[in-house]
Amino acid sequence: MNIVSARELTKDYGAFRAVDSIDFDILKGECFGFLGPNGAGKTTVMKTIYCFMPPTSGKVTVFGMDATEKQSGIKARIGVMPQENNLDPDLSVLENLIVYARYFDIPQKKSLPKALELFGFVDLKDKAGVKIDQLSGGMKHRLLLARSIINDPDLLVLDEPTTGLDPHNRHSVWDLLLRLKADGMTIVLTTHYMEEAEKLCDHVAIMDSGKIVATGAPKDLMAAHGGNLEDVYLKITGRRLEY
Amino acid sequence: MNIKRAFRVWQRHFTVYTKLYKSSFALNFAEPVLYLTAMGFGLGAFVSDIKGMPYINFIAPGIIASSAMFAVVYECTYSTYVRIHFQKTFDAILATPVNIDDLIAAEMIWGATKSIIYGTTIIIVISLFGLVESPLVLLAIPLIFITGLIFAELCLIFVAKTPGIDSFNYFYTLFMTPMFLFSGIFFPLDGMNEIVANIAWFTPLYHIVNVCRSFAAGDLGTPMPDIAWLLVVVAILAPYPFRLMRKYIIK
Numbered sequence: 001m002n003i004v005s006a007r008e009l010t011k012d013y014g015a016f017r018a019v020d021s022i023d024f025d026i027l028k029g030e031c032f033g034f035l036g037p038n039g040a041g042k043t044t045v046m047k048t049i050y051c052f053m054p055p056t057s058g059k060v061t062v063f064g065m066d067a068t069e070k071q072s073g074i075k076a077r078i079g080v081m082p083q084e085n086n087l088d089p090d091l092s093v094l095e096n097l098i099v100y101a102r103y104f105d106i107p108q109k110k111s112l113p114k115a116l117e118l119f120g121f122v123d124l125k126d127k128a129g130v131k132i133d134q135l136s137g138g139m140k141h142r143l144l145l146a147r148s149i150i151n152d153p154d155l156l157v158l159d160e161p162t163t164g165l166d167p168h169n170r171h172s173v174w175d176l177l178l179r180l181k182a183d184g185m186t187i188v189l190t191t192h193y194m195e196e197a198e199k200l201c202d203h204v205a206i207m208d209s210g211k212i213v214a215t216g217a218p219k220d221l222m223a224a225h226g227g228n229l230e231d232v233y234l235k236i237t238g239r240r241l242e243y
Numbered sequence: 244m245n246i247k248r249a250f251r252v253w254q255r256h257f258t259v260y261t262k263l264y265k266s267s268f269a270l271n272f273a274e275p276v277l278y279l280t281a282m283g284f285g286l287g288a289f290v291s292d293i294k295g296m297p298y299i300n301f302i303a304p305g306i307i308a309s310s311a312m313f314a315v316v317y318e319c320t321y322s323t324y325v326r327i328h329f330q331k332t333f334d335a336i337l338a339t340p341v342n343i344d345d346l347i348a349a350e351m352i353w354g355a356t357k358s359i360i361y362g363t364t365i366i367i368v369i370s371l372f373g374l375v376e377s378p379l380v381l382l383a384i385p386l387i388f389i390t391g392l393i394f395a396e397l398c399l400i401f402v403a404k405t406p407g408i409d410s411f412n413y414f415y416t417l418f419m420t421p422m423f424l425f426s427g428i429f430f431p432l433d434g435m436n437e438i439v440a441n442i443a444w445f446t447p448l449y450h451i452v453n454v455c456r457s458f459a460a461g462d463l464g465t466p467m468p469d470i471a472w473l474l475v476v477v478a479i480l481a482p483y484p485f486r487l488m489r490k491y492i493i494k
Contacts, residue, residue, distance in 0.1 A: 052338065
């Protein structure tokens with residue numbers, strides 16, 4: 001069953017075409033990765049999936065619902081981990097989860113035990129009362145991940161989930177994501193770390209200048225083009241990775 | 244717009260407010276009381292009665308209106324801007340079932356709520372000073388809410404159209420300060436040049452000052468045209484903050 005499908009998805013920002021008529025399907029239970037250099041259009045694709053903005057043309061369907069019509073219905077079943085930290089600095093770590101859960105109409109009676117369980121999962125047990133600006137970068141990432149699953153989503157949207165993290169923290173986020181995946185969570189993510197894509201993704205789509213230039217299982221792409229996924233990526237996108 | 248989802252955002256602002264109110268409340272509260280004492284007792288000692296009442300009694304009800312106004316205007320300019328650009332609160336909320344229209348409605352209703360909080364506080368304070376004749380002043384509270392919505396609408400329109408936080412100075416210097424000075428709080432506009440009085444008629448503050456002053460004196464009838472003005476304007480402006488903010492936030 002398709003959790004997400006996009007047909008001729010196009011998004012313009014003024015005269016600039018960020019996403020140029022792309023098609024893709026994300027199946028239930030798989031981890032789907034969008035790879036590509038900065039500015040390739042990956043984040044824009046994520047934003048149309050979680051109904052932040054409508055496509056200029058084309059169609060995006062999530063859980064069988066049109067993303068321009070059933071926004072709240074779709075968003076209720078999605079968890080989003082943004083590229084930029086947007087935790088609420090006016091609230092404590094625990095309050096961040098409780099207040100966020102309220103947007104999903106989850107009462108504190110339910111969100112409090114859920115939050116405490118998630119603090120165990122992301123290893124933030126002793127930080128519940130702490131202010132956001134006292135957390136390290138790695139802790140903020142793990143809290144963003146915990147916040148994105150407070151509503152028990154059917155689809156997790158991760159926009160560069162480990163960018164800016166040191167190797168230790170990156171591995172800990174990977175472990176958490178692999179555990180969610182093992183539990184059957186459908187995941188769509190963007191990344192420019194090929195190691196991340198190889199480790200997590202069942203299916204990748206390599207984007208460049210708003211188009212999908214290659215798509216398939218990482219092992220099939222590697223078999224077809226030779227080398228590891230990074231070699232495939234550099235060959236296809238024709239330039240070096242930006243850091 | 245879905246009122247329940249808007250309430251969830253209102254609730255977020257309320258939660259934050261109850262954590263921080265001690266610091267912000269004291270400041271917002273100190274300023275009107277300073278005006279009241281400086282102008283009322285200080286300047287008032289040299290000023291003859293206005294419309295049959297001592298100067299401080301004349302200005303006190305106006306301070307209800309100005310305090311309510313500044314509360315919503317700070318909230319829906321600086322605080323809203325910070326939530327959009329620095330804290331990315333809008334981005335976080337829009338990834339949940341809350342949609343942009345719910346969020347904009349919540350910003351306005353929360354701004355108007357702060358108007359009520361600050362307006363009511365001043366009502367209590369000037370009542371304790373013995374500056375209010377009639378308990379009918381309490382009936383001004385719903386109209387303070389309506390006026391709060393008008394200011395919230397104007398602020399959000401301004402934020403959506405402004406190039407950045409630096410331009411807020413224009414809003415305050417060219418719009419807020421003249422309105423504060425020439426809305427009939429500190430002196431009746433009858434004696435002023437007709438042009439000033441005519442311009443004042445176009446500002447929301449002028450009308451809510453009339454409402455507060457009349458109600459505080461126990462007169463419900465005189466400000467009926469002002470009440471009508473407020474109700475008409477809040478409705479006329481209503482579509483614009485939604486339309487402009489949708490464009491501003493969503494792209």
